[in-house]
Amino acid sequence: AQKITQTQPGMFVQEKEAVTLDCTYDTSDPSYGLFWYKQPSSGEMIFLIYQGSYDQQNATEGRYSLNFQKARKSANLVISASQLGDSAMYFCAMRAYTGNQFYFGTGTSLTVIP
């Protein structure tokens, strides 16, 4: 069975500081993808970053990077230089490539403090 765990229900970070949002996953599939989404208070789901299980390097997209530790089955999101607009819910998700399903964690609510 596939499972995503986000253990931080809420996080606070000072503006301009970096923050790490934790995500661990469980799968027996050798080939899978890991995704992070942002959900601001307006409700839409915004795709942030992707990491493939065979990718050798950690993914980066602007201020977002994914700290991928395959042996530990973790895929933490790092946001550098936090901005007030980063305040939102963040969801980690996984897709095992033997199927079409995406599995989501319960999310982390991030608040950026000015």
Next chain:
Amino acid sequence: NAGVTQTPKFQVLKTGQSMTLQCAQDMNHNSMYWYRQDPGMGLRLIYYSASEGTTDKGEVPNGYNVSRLNKREFSLRLESAAPSQTSVYFCASSEDGTGTYEQYFGPGTRLTVT
């Protein structure tokens, strides 16, 4: 290019009433999904469709039916609404295969069952 559209945006139902949530995508994706989002629960998959004419149950299918009308449209029906179905419903679509094939989400439908 509208992406994924959902109607309606808001709906209030009385217990026992029925309704259909509509979803359409214009990105020529094979896979489409219906999720519900409840506080503290993340996104839970109700049903998904890997291609036109096929549907599969997700994590929480009870009380729902779906129809993949064609490649573009995937509808979700509540035959006899219950207060436990009060939630925000998201439709999503994605390409198939391995790689950065993230899900694209609709804006969501906020459903209240009284």
